[in-house]
Amino acid sequence: MAVMKFLCDTKRCIECNGCVTACKNENDSALEWGIQRRRVVTINDGEPGEASISVACMHCTDAPCQAVCPANCFYKTEDGLTLHNKDTCIGCGYCLYACPFGAPQFPKKGAFGSRGKMDKCTFCAGGPEETHSDAERQKYGSNRLAEGKLPMCAELCATKSLLAGDADIVSSIYRERIAARGNPNAIWGYTPKTGA
Amino acid sequence: MLLKSLRGLFALLVLPFVLTMGLGLSTSALAVDDQTSQQMANTNDADLWRAVQSGDSGYTTKKGVDSGVLINVSAIEGTEIKNQYLTPAMALAVLGVFGAFVVFYFVNGPSKLSKGYSGKMVLRWSKADLWIHWVLAISCLGLIFTGINIMLGKHILQPYVGEGIWAGLIYGSKTIHDYVGPVFILSWILCVVKWMPLQTFKMYDLKWFLVVGGYINFGPFKGKHPDSGFANAGEKMWFWTLTLFGLFISVSGMMLVLPGLDLPREASFAALLIHAISAIIIIAFTIVHIWMATVLSEGGMECMKSGYCDENWAVQHHNLWYDEIKANGTLEYKD
Numbered sequence: 001m002a003v004m005k006f007l008c009d010t011k012r013c014i015e016c017n018g019c020v021t022a023c024k025n026e027n028d029s030a031l032e033w034g035i036q037r038r039r040v041v042t043i044n045d046g047e048p049g050e051a052s053i054s055v056a057c058m059h060c061t062d063a064p065c066q067a068v069c070p071a072n073c074f075y076k077t078e079d080g081l082t083l084h085n086k087d088t089c090i091g092c093g094y095c096l097y098a099c100p101f102g103a104p105q106f107p108k109k110g111a112f113g114s115r116g117k118m119d120k121c122t123f124c125a126g127g128p129e130e131t132h133s134d135a136e137r138q139k140y141g142s143n144r145l146a147e148g149k150l151p152m153c154a155e156l157c158a159t160k161s162l163l164a165g166d167a168d169i170v171s172s173i174y175r176e177r178i179a180a181r182g183n184p185n186a187i188w189g190y191t192p193k194t195g196a
Numbered sequence: 197m198l199l200k201s202l203r204g205l206f207a208l209l210v211l212p213f214v215l216t217m218g219l220g221l222s223t224s225a226l227a228v229d230d231q232t233s234q235q236m237a238n239t240n241d242a243d244l245w246r247a248v249q250s251g252d253s254g255y256t257t258k259k260g261v262d263s264g265v266l267i268n269v270s271a272i273e274g275t276e277i278k279n280q281y282l283t284p285a286m287a288l289a290v291l292g293v294f295g296a297f298v299v300f301y302f303v304n305g306p307s308k309l310s311k312g313y314s315g316k317m318v319l320r321w322s323k324a325d326l327w328i329h330w331v332l333a334i335s336c337l338g339l340i341f342t343g344i345n346i347m348l349g350k351h352i353l354q355p356y357v358g359e360g361i362w363a364g365l366i367y368g369s370k371t372i373h374d375y376v377g378p379v380f381i382l383s384w385i386l387c388v389v390k391w392m393p394l395q396t397f398k399m400y401d402l403k404w405f406l407v408v409g410g411y412i413n414f415g416p417f418k419g420k421h422p423d424s425g426f427a428n429a430g431e432k433m434w435f436w437t438l439t440l441f442g443l444f445i446s447v448s449g450m451m452l453v454l455p456g457l458d459l460p461r462e463a464s465f466a467a468l469l470i471h472a473i474s475a476i477i478i479i480a481f482t483i484v485h486i487w488m489a490t491v492l493s494e495g496g497m498e499c500m501k502s503g504y505c506d507e508n509w510a511v512q513h514h515n516l517w518y519d520e521i522k523a524n525g526t527l528e529y530k531d
Contacts, residue, residue, distance in 0.1 A: 017257060036258055041266050043254040049244055055266060064275040071366045072350035088363045090370040092346075093455060097465040100271040102262060109455045112374040 002166040003061070003080035004123055004145075006154070007174055008054045011181070012161035015042050015052040019153035019162050023056070026124065026152035027141025032107035037121040038153055039102075054153070054162050056121035057082065057103035065095035065104060077125065079145065080167075084118065085128045086139045091115040123164070124151040261458045274465040282472045286347050289480040297487045307411045308494050309508050310419075317504035317530035318518070326503050328390060332383035338376045340479055342369040347472065377449050384442045391435065394426045400516070401429035410513075411492060426517040430488075437481050445474035504530045 023038045024031060031037070038056035063082040066074035073088035074095075084095075093115055096104040106115035117139075126143030129136035136143060144151065154164035163170045248254075253264035262268070321329070345353065346369050354362045400423040404410075407420040409430050422428075427435065451459060451467035459467075489496050495509040510518040521527040 020257075034259075039256050039258040039263060041254040041256045041264055043244060043248060043252065043266070045255040049241070051244060053266065064272055067279055068275045070346045070350060070370075071363070072354055088359070088366070090367045092370055093452070093464065094468065097461050097468060098271050098275045100268050102265065102268060102461070106455065109458075111454055111456060115455050 003168075004059060004125075004165065005080075005167040005170055006054075006056065006058060006123075006151075007163045007170050009161045009163065009174065009177065010051040010053050012159040013040070013052040013054060014159055014161070015040050016158060019054045019157055022152045022156040023121070026144075027122075029137045030119065030139055030141035032116070032119070035105045035107055035119055037103075037105065037119065054157075055101050055103070056153070057099075057123075058101055059121075059123060064098040064100065068094045068098040070094060075128070079123075079125065081123045081125055083122055083125065083127055083140075084120070086117040086119075087128075089117045091117055093118075121151075124149070262460055265461075268461050270462040270465050274469060277469055278472065282469065282476065283347060283351070286344070286472065286476050286479070287351075289476045290344060290348075290483070293480045293483045297484065301487070301491060304411070304413050306492055306494055307413070309506070309512060310421075311508045311512075313495065314507040316507040317498075317502070318507050318510050318521075319503065319528035319530070320499050320505045320510070321503040323503065325390070326500065328383055328386045329500055331379065332387050335376050335380040335383060336478075336482065339373060339380055340475075340482065342373040342376070343475055344479075345369040346373060347475075374453050377446075377453060381446045381449075384438070384446065388439050388442070392439075395432045395435040397429075397432060398425065400424065401432060404429035421512055421515070423516050424514050425520075426514060428513065434481050434485055437477060441474040441477050444470050445478065448474070502530070 017040050020036055020038045020040060024036055027037065038054060040052055040054045042050060042052040044050045059080065059082045061080065063074065063076075065084075066072075066076075066082060069084075070092060071088045071090045073085045073090075074082055075085070077083055091106065091114065093104075093106065095118060096102070096106065103120045105119045107119065108114055108116040122140050122143075124142050124144035126132075126136045126146065127140035129139060131143055131146045142152070149155070151164045154162045163173060248266045249269075251265060251267055251269040253262070254266065256264045345365065349362075349366060349369065353365065357365065404422040404424055407417050407422050409428060410417070410420045410422050412418065412420075448467035448471040451457065451464060452471060489500065493513070495506045496513075498509075499505045507518075518527075
């Protein structure tokens with residue numbers, strides 16, 4: 001069983017926002033105006049040590065959104081993804097407060113909690129509706145995973161900075177890069193033991 | 197001509213040399229510069245990610261509050277506080293307080309009127325008071341039941357109902373909770389403002405606590421009837437708890453229900469936790485309040501049905517108030 005993960009190689013990300021556009025285009029059927037599932041944040045913009053990172057839902061193994069949701073609308077797939085059911089979602093916003101990465105998005109800002117149904121990155125894996133059905137496309141966007149393809153954001157990343165796929169494969173690709181680069185600490189909390 | 201050409205030749209020879217030198221120098225200088233900046237960047241990498249982890253924000257094209265924040269520091273902590281402490285505390289408040297009161301009631305029995313009903317009814321609450329009480333009570337109960345479903349429903353209800361029924365129940369709970377909130381806030385304000393003068397603590401309230409209000413029917417407390425004014429010390433405690441935590445729950449509730457405020461996520465999560473803590477305390481007190489009025493204190497419920505209480509009930513439970521209205525002539529009997 002695979003565990004799907006994203007990883008953004010900050011030494012390669014050039015802040016082109018291609019992933020944001022690719023995601024928005026691929027999942028257009030489900031995305032209301034103003035919603036973007038992915039964003040690129042640049043730290044130390046314009047200064048030495050500038051680093052950009054593309055963020056969306058990180059599909060946490062022990063997801064706080066799932067833990068905090070009063071409607072219990074989240075579920076884990078066998079690919080290790082954290083997805084949610086928009087029919088059960090009540091738009092309370094708790095997941096947004098609980099998410100460390102700011103992944104959950106709400107289409108509206110009306111008074112009395114009319115935020116609308118939460119929307120977030122599905123790893124291009126659709127939702128609980130029947131695979132490739134109209135309902136799935138309208139609510140969750142594309143389902144590339146069912147076709148054996150990886151998320152559009154990572155597939156279209158020009159510098160191959162954004163990696164998506166099985167955690168083992170993603171980390172082995174990244175480990176190779178690090179070995180060639182000899183540059184530890186390229187992502188936080190990850191200090192590979194390479195070289196001498 | 198020769199000089200000119202020599203000068204020209206010199207120029208031709210030297211200029212590239214100088215230029216190359218200069219360029220070389222500047223590139224070597226650049227390289228040094230580059231190296232230091234790279235070293236800086238390298239040594240700063242750990243600091244950079246440490247800053248990101250501690251919630252620093254960067255630049256992003258995404259609009260909206262907190263978009264530039266990569267890691268929301270309060271998120272995990274808040275989730276843990278809510279799930280590990282507040283959800284069990286809510287379950288304990290509901291079941292524990294209810295259960296404790298049932299046990300107390302069966303061990304202790306109700307607080308009977310020692311002289312029975314007199315049949316003479318004394319005016320205690322005006323019609324306006326009754327309205328405020330019941331609007332507050334019904335809105336509060338609506339919020340309590342929907343709120344308990346929002347907090348505990350996924351543990352105690354969802355496993356036993358179908359997916360569609362659960363979706364309807366939880367969406368209904370949230371919608372009712374959102375719209376009943378303002379009714380609660382308005383009646384809460386009226387209640388606090390109108391009843392506050394009756395609720396100031398007096399010295400005799402301490403003695404009330406020492407004999408547990410005179411509701412205990414056994415041991416050394418048996419048959420004790422402590423002094424109390426219009427409101428007894430327990431009622432005053434309930435009033436001030438509702439005043440304080442009603443304020444917290446109203447403000448935090450508005451923070452949660454109005455996404456247009458564009459609050460930072462930390463503030464929203466803090467509001468969520470304060471809302472839950474206040475709810476736990478108010479619910480615990482509400483359960484006690486309802487038990488006292490309906491079964492424990494004989495003749496107590498009548499006050500909020502008609503606004504009149506039995507004369508013997510007034511003498512037994514609110515003697516100082518009864519003496520006062522009798523003395524100053526404001527005592528009013530029901531026709």
